[in-house]
Amino acid sequence: MTVAFQKRKRWSNHTGNQAVEPLRIYRPATLLELREIVRTAEADGVTVRAVGSGHSWSDVALTTGYLVRTDRLAAPLQLERVRRGWEGGRLMRVEAGMRLRELNRELDAHGLALSQMGGYDAQTVAGVISTSTHGSGIELGPIADFVQSLDLVAAGGRVHRVERSDGPTNPVTFARTHLDWELHQDDHVFNAVAVNMGCMGIIYAATLAVEDAYWLTEVRELTTWSQVRGRIEAGIRGNRHYELYLNLYPGAGGEHRVVVCRRNRTADPGRRRATDRLRRHWWIELASSSKVIPFLGNLVLDLLPDRAPARTDRLLGSLADDEYSGPSYKVLNIGAANLLPAYSSELAVPLEADAHLRAVDRLIEVAARHRELGSQYHTGLVALRFVRASPAYMSMMHGRDTMMIELIQANDTEGGYELLGTYEDALYDLGARPHWGQVNTLTGSHDTLGRMYPAYDRWLEVHDRFNAGGVFDSPFAKRVGICRK
Numbered sequence: 001m002t003v004a005f006q007k008r009k010r011w012s013n014h015t016g017n018q019a020v021e022p023l024r025i026y027r028p029a030t031l032l033e034l035r036e037i038v039r040t041a042e043a044d045g046v047t048v049r050a051v052g053s054g055h056s057w058s059d060v061a062l063t064t065g066y067l068v069r070t071d072r073l074a075a076p077l078q079l080e081r082v083r084r085g086w087e088g089g090r091l092m093r094v095e096a097g098m099r100l101r102e103l104n105r106e107l108d109a110h111g112l113a114l115s116q117m118g119g120y121d122a123q124t125v126a127g128v129i130s131t132s133t134h135g136s137g138i139e140l141g142p143i144a145d146f147v148q149s150l151d152l153v154a155a156g157g158r159v160h161r162v163e164r165s166d167g168p169t170n171p172v173t174f175a176r177t178h179l180d181w182e183l184h185q186d187d188h189v190f191n192a193v194a195v196n197m198g199c200m201g202i203i204y205a206a207t208l209a210v211e212d213a214y215w216l217t218e219v220r221e222l223t224t225w226s227q228v229r230g231r232i233e234a235g236i237r238g239n240r241h242y243e244l245y246l247n248l249y250p251g252a253g254g255e256h257r258v259v260v261c262r263r264n265r266t267a268d269p270g271r272r273r274a275t276d277r278l279r280r281h282w283w284i285e286l287a288s289s290s291k292v293i294p295f296l297g298n299l300v301l302d303l304l305p306d307r308a309p310a311r312t313d314r315l316l317g318s319l320a321d322d323e324y325s326g327p328s329y330k331v332l333n334i335g336a337a338n339l340l341p342a343y344s345s346e347l348a349v350p351l352e353a354d355a356h357l358r359a360v361d362r363l364i365e366v367a368a369r370h371r372e373l374g375s376q377y378h379t380g381l382v383a384l385r386f387v388r389a390s391p392a393y394m395s396m397m398h399g400r401d402t403m404m405i406e407l408i409q410a411n412d413t414e415g416g417y418e419l420l421g422t423y424e425d426a427l428y429d430l431g432a433r434p435h436w437g438q439v440n441t442l443t444g445s446h447d448t449l450g451r452m453y454p455a456y457d458r459w460l461e462v463h464d465r466f467n468a469g470g471v472f473d474s475p476f477a478k479r480v481g482i483c484r485k
Helices: 031-044 100-109 125-130 171-177 187-193 225-238 282-289 292-303 305-319 328-332 335-339 355-374 416-430 445-452 456-466 475-480
Strands: 005-007 024-026 048-051 066-069 090-095 147-153 159-163 181-185 202-212 215-224 241-246 257-265 321-327 342-350 382-387 402-410
Touching: 031 048, 031 066, 031 147, 031 202, 048 202, 090 100, 100 125, 100 328, 125 202, 147 187, 159 187, 171 181, 187 456, 215 225, 215 305, 215 328, 225 241, 225 257, 225 355, 257 305, 321 328, 342 355, 342 416, 355 382, 355 402, 355 416, 402 416, 445 456
Parallel strands: 024 066, 048 066, 159 181
Antiparallel strands: 005 024, 090 202, 147 159, 147 202, 215 257, 215 321, 241 257, 241 382, 342 402, 382 402
16 A cells, blocks of 8 residues: 655644654555554654644654654544443543544534543644643543543554553454454553653544533632632632633732632533623633734834733733633633744642742742843743643653643743743752643753653553654654663
8 A cells, every 4th residue: 555645845833833844744544544654664764753733832743754644534433332341431432633622522512521621622632642731620630541542553553452451442342353453451551651742653543531511610810829829729629620820020019910710510501691701701812813913912022021021910910700601612722812822831840748839939030030130031921730640651740639830931032942941940859840742851861751750661661562663763752862772
């Protein structure tokens, strides 16, 4: 079989800060084609990686070999009969190139919904799983933790179905109907493969745990860091979803403005609501989706960078909202704000003792010092989200309840990437783990990953089995020290 491809065509992510000109770009439409591409790469002695929506701001998806675009692998799939006695709840199986936007529509049409998602719905299923993308809710882990089964094309073009030991697949039926596949119902293998950053193969399909459709009500309250700092524990334990938006710079009275965002199940989804309670502020959505207003904002930052702290204060004031109610997937998606020209890093710190509070204090100190020393400014807000510990070996939340700190910068921020790197360095001794899909400066020096992730050696053992020969190696894998050669 020969699969069509393009030669030496440039690919870049959605903001343009990551780009590559690989040897070939493929767009397979079937599992058979995907398997053939992996075999071809091995025969040609080059690497292969998959890309989805291109939302990652890091180099996690880049390859100089063969690049696989997964937009044609985006269909719902027949759910296979589960084994007798399995009690894992409702399931949905889809090809992993499907975006969350289409997945949510498919689920809604069947009266179902995801239990958790991040604030952006244009990412692919494979992308959010592989990088441990998350929402905010201390009783809810990252999206990878809702995966019940993964179908992965690994070395040799062999397809592996990977599940926990109590996974839904009936082994007897599977052996009869998937003659050249391999089934792994093994907690160790699953915890390694679930978050693998594309280093173990290309995910073809995923089966996710879902639930009956439900509504959420979101309330955003404007307050200050001094008011909320001592009440975070009550906030995260008392709400299904809880997150904070913070200005690193003090405003009037020396206070740091904060918006507290709470999302909980709507008590009475059938109750009639005023139109303005069924959507976010229309003018914020319009401003965010406009090309002119963000352009003018970046122009002001170029000419007058010292206006950034006040601009963030105004932004936080505009985010306050008494109530927004709707289907869960619409409320969890932050909307047109995703279209703003910006990038970010995200750091995971443990919710242990007061490490998360010291992390915020340290970021405030770094921002103040760089403002004083070099007129270097943080130009966006900081989002604090709370996520349950994950068993996935290379999840940023592995083994510990976590506060995720997203540090957002406007695209034209002078010295913005350097400042994000400084924040990252400042939080390492507090146990920080950078998000795989966002801006980070991780390297393989000083056994960095081994010190960050206690199960790293166990992850490597599975990696070496699924990536035998190194066909899924990449510049990213080399940078962070995963490559064996």
